Amino acid sequence: MICLKEVTLVTFSVRVFQELVEEETRGKLAAQSKLRQEADEKEALKERLDEEEETRHALEKQIQDLQQKVQCCVVVFFVRILAVIGTHFQLKNVHNFSQMVPKKFLIKGFQNDK
Numbered sequence: 001m002i003c004l005k006e007v008t009l010v011t012f013s014v015r016v017f018q019e020l021v022e023e024e025t026r027g028k029l030a031a032q033s034k035l036r037q038e039a040d041e042k043e044a045l046k047e048r049l050d051e052e053e054e055t056r057h058a059l060e061k062q063i064q065d066l067q068q069k070v071q072c073c074v075v076v077f078f079v080r081i082l083a084v085i086g087t088h089f090q091l092k093n094v095h096n097f098s099q100m101v102p103k104k105f106l107i108k109g110f111q112n113d114k
Helices: 002-093
Strands: none
């Protein structure tokens, strides 16, 4: 009968050992699954970061282009202002501007009525 008790004890020990192995296997599988999930999440975040970097670079380029356009507009504006100022000073030196320009080019308020 001692053999039966020993066999029962060994069988019980084997079952406990198998349960422990299965529990450890489930734990390892869960850890691997979580690791894969975190790796996927990391890759998704990296892709999102790359997309945001591309968007940021595109926006910086747009800002730079717009700044250049604004600078050109400012330059054109000041050139036109200077042209108007220059024309104003030239007109002050002309005795009778309306006699120098054909009447069809004069603005109504500036024509000499005869």
